[in-house]
Amino acid sequence: MRLRQTIQEISGMKYMTDSLNVLSPIGKNYLFDLPFLTSKDEIEAVLNETEAVVDLLNENTRENILNLLYNKIMQLRDISGTIRRLESGIVLNDIEFFEIKHFAILSEYIRETILNLSLSCIQIPDLTYVIQILDPENKRISHFYIYDQYSVLLTDLRERLKFSLQNETVAENLRFETELEEDRIRKELSQKLSEHFLEIKQALTEIARLDVLLAKGIQACAMNLSRPAIGLNETAYSGLFHPEIKYLLSKQQKNFQPVDISIPQSPTVITGANMSGKSVTLQSVALAQMMAQFGFYVPAESAIIAPVEEIVVSVGEAVNEFSGLSSFAAEMLRLNDMIENAHNHVSQLVLIDEPARTTNPKEGNAIVCGIVDFMKQYQVRSLITTHYSMDMNCRKLRVKGFTPRGSNEKMTVQNINNYIDYSLEETNETEVPQEAIKIAEIVGVDSELIEYAKNYLKR
Amino acid sequence: MPFVNEILAYRSVSIAGLEKNTGKTESLNYVLNRLKTINTRIALTSIGVDGEKSDQITRSPKPEITVYEGMIFVTSEKHYLERKIISEILDVSQERTALGRLITARARMQGKVILSGPSGTAEIRKLIENMEQYGVNTVIVDGALSRLSFASPAVTDAMILATGASLSANIPQLVSKTNFIKQLIELPLVEDELAKQLQELKQGIWGIDEFGRIHDLEIPSVFLLDKADKDIFRFGNRIFIPGAITDKLISFLQTQDREVELIVSDFSRIFCSQHQFSSFLKRGNTLKCVLQSKLIAITVNPVSPNGYTLNRDRLLDEMQKTLKVPVYDIKSEICG
Numbered sequence: 123m124r125l126r127q128t129i130q131e132i133s134g135m136k137y138m139t140d141s142l143n144v145l146s147p148i149g150k151n152y153l154f155d156l157p158f159l160t161s162k163d164e165i166e167a168v169l170n171e172t173e174a175v176v177d178l179l180n181e182n183t184r185e186n187i188l189n190l191l192y193n194k195i196m197q198l199r200d201i202s203g204t205i206r207r208l209e210s211g212i213v214l215n216d217i218e219f220f221e222i223k224h225f226a227i228l229s230e231y232i233r234e235t236i237l238n239l240s241l242s243c244i245q246i247p248d249l250t251y252v253i254q255i256l257d258p259e260n261k262r263i264s265h266f267y268i269y270d271q272y273s274v275l276l277t278d279l280r281e282r283l284k285f286s287l288q289n290e291t292v293a294e295n296l297r298f299e300t301e302l303e304e305d306r307i308r309k310e311l312s313q314k315l316s317e318h319f320l321e322i323k324q325a326l327t328e329i330a331r332l333d334v335l336l337a338k339g340i341q342a343c344a345m346n347l348s349r350p351a352i353g354l355n356e357t358a359y360s361g362l363f364h365p366e367i368k369y370l371l372s373k374q375q376k377n378f379q380p381v382d383i384s385i386p387q388s389p390t391v392i393t394g395a396n397m398s399g400k401s402v403t404l405q406s407v408a409l410a411q412m413m414a415q416f417g418f419y420v421p422a423e424s425a426i427i428a429p430v431e432e433i434v435v436s437v438g439e440a441v442n443e444f445s446g447l448s449s450f451a452a453e454m455l456r457l458n459d460m461i462e463n464a465h466n467h468v469s470q471l472v473l474i475d476e477p478a479r480t481t482n483p484k485e486g487n488a489i490v491c492g493i494v495d496f497m498k499q500y501q502v503r504s505l506i507t508t509h510y511s512m513d514m515n516c517r518k519l520r521v522k523g524f525t526p527r528g529s530n531e532k533m534t535v536q537n538i539n540n541y542i543d544y545s546l547e548e549t550n551e552t553e554v555p556q557e558a559i560k561i562a563e564i565v566g567v568d569s570e571l572i573e574y575a576k577n578y579l580k581r
Numbered sequence: 582m583p584f585v586n587e588i589l590a591y592r593s594v595s596i597a598g599l600e601k602n603t604g605k606t607e608s609l610n611y612v613l614n615r616l617k618t619i620n621t622r623i624a625l626t627s628i629g630v631d632g633e634k635s636d637q638i639t640r641s642p643k644p645e646i647t648v649y650e651g652m653i654f655v656t657s658e659k660h661y662l663e664r665k666i667i668s669e670i671l672d673v674s675q676e677r678t679a680l681g682r683l684i685t686a687r688a689r690m691q692g693k694v695i696l697s698g699p700s701g702t703a704e705i706r707k708l709i710e711n712m713e714q715y716g717v718n719t720v721i722v723d724g725a726l727s728r729l730s731f732a733s734p735a736v737t738d739a740m741i742l743a744t745g746a747s748l749s750a751n752i753p754q755l756v757s758k759t760n761f762i763k764q765l766i767e768l769p770l771v772e773d774e775l776a777k778q779l780q781e782l783k784q785g786i787w788g789i790d791e792f793g794r795i796h797d798l799e800i801p802s803v804f805l806l807d808k809a810d811k812d813i814f815r816f817g818n819r820i821f822i823p824g825a826i827t828d829k830l831i832s833f834l835q836t837q838d839r840e841v842e843l844i845v846s847d848f849s850r851i852f853c854s855q856h857q858f859s860s861f862l863k864r865g866n867t868l869k870c871v872l873q874s875k876l877i878a879i880t881v882n883p884v885s886p887n888g889y890t891l892n893r894d895r896l897l898d899e900m901q902k903t904l905k906v907p908v909y910d911i912k913s914e915i916c917g
Binding site: 199215216217220221224265266267268280283284287297300 | 658661662665667668669670671673675682684686687689690691
């Protein structure tokens, strides 16, 4: 799986990639092509690199060098097409020589800067020889043409051409000879360069990697992300948050309340009133797990994460009306992914938001209990939110929910989050909070309807 | 050396042809030939081929331009690779046109190249700005046929107009048609203070009151002007329209019999006929513009593509008398 596939799937992932300041087109390609890592060592290795950049950024004394570096990275073009042509032995044209020269000069500059910054995780090959091939005047400016210096014959032909411009026939002949000589030189240059195509290719990839790495570091500092410890069994967060929702709340001068949660290798059922943040917790867990396994810092104060091979997420109304399935049917079928993984012993993190909520409560409840039983049986690391009363033995967490406050301020949909404690606590109760009508009142549902509903509740 | 020094006084000059075969290319070649010995850095480009549809349809090739040593030119990837000139690539654009990326290069020796630059006014403007980094004094833009929008003062500071027998084979008519365009180009400017404010307005219809305050007339499009339910002269007789000025619009305004002062962005927005234009002015209305272009010179081609040749001396004489700008027969200038 590549990063680009997760953007639609995981809430908040697009926000994270959009706010990554990747400067070059090759960096962007590299970013979206990042692989989903499943081994502890691989993830740790990438996190080490990110940490090196974060340390560098925190030093504060390197700002000028870094700005120059950003400036150079910004000038990079994607020359992978040209490199492929070079590899296949085609004779390049002047525009392609220009591209390689332009790239090689930038690459050398970046390589020297990296050495200065002691960023040893980036290994850009030395392209001095490539520059020499394309810069016979030794000016180190990324202009290019077939220079006179390439051959004595060429110098001579051009000199003669210059003085024959008035005589069209002579000029035409000389022009033809010049072009022949130029083409011979192009062939020679292409041959010389093709010996170095691997280095050029590696330089391109390394700079793309550097671009992404710097962007990751900057984002980690700006958003207060933290390096997760990579565990083998344990997954737990303290101060977990969802950056996109945090940002949206901050625009309304509201705070995001981070949560602490641990996720053992067995099912955990989360209950809580409507609007108490259950879905957001699920989405935050999905996002953090995903980010960690793509080698990013995670949105939490601290985190320990056990890598998994699959992350199965079922949150919200991701129903495709055109598939002809009802929301219930689509949801049930998605469970098959989890079941198949369990049967195949694929390690997974399963996050299911209110399963079977769209059917009758009696059977719905039974289905949820069934899912939990299955997950207990197969030791599936999972979080399941529900409004059903679960009379069964499993780990349960409850959102603390409404906290009465002394003030006389009327609770409204605007200020409701001041009255909710979003943190989670372990519970053994089988009953779930009965606050649906209260919430409906707060969000402003007509009182006549509320009264009718209350009458039924009293019966 | 006629009008060449004047070209160097501007940061950007466009060369526009009023009709095919009016000698726009000769005009450009003439100008470049004159500029070659001057120790000033010149850059040139053209409006992209997709701007010049007629050439694409008739499949007649775009003409080659002779570029001299030291001059900078911008053309598409395709035409760069087909060049007959020794030139050094200075930059390759990130954006693509229909013919590939744009190549900026400096001529190392005189030679020929087909120019095909960006296809939009915004891109041309950006290109002109970019040329400053190469120490360019003047950028010459080879304009597209019957697309005067590229000669708009919002894009280039000054222009050279190519006209000739292919526009009309009758001298008085040719002079009159050319004079109409000259009149449009040289519409009087509104006062500076107002011009600054009006430049920001890109659409709608606006009334200007006696204190120079600008009011939205709340008419979404000029096509709805005659359907407006409120009096469009409620703030006075000065009306500013940044969009297209058509015959229908002019005709509507003049029937109101209000001695209107119609303000336009610049001449390139006027699409009305010569007849409608003069009729509007004769009735006591006025036309002003926010941005004015400078017409440096007019070049004429007395030969029409069907072989008809106008009397060269009479043509030049009558043009000069009526238009009161330098008029040149480029073909004989080159021969002479």
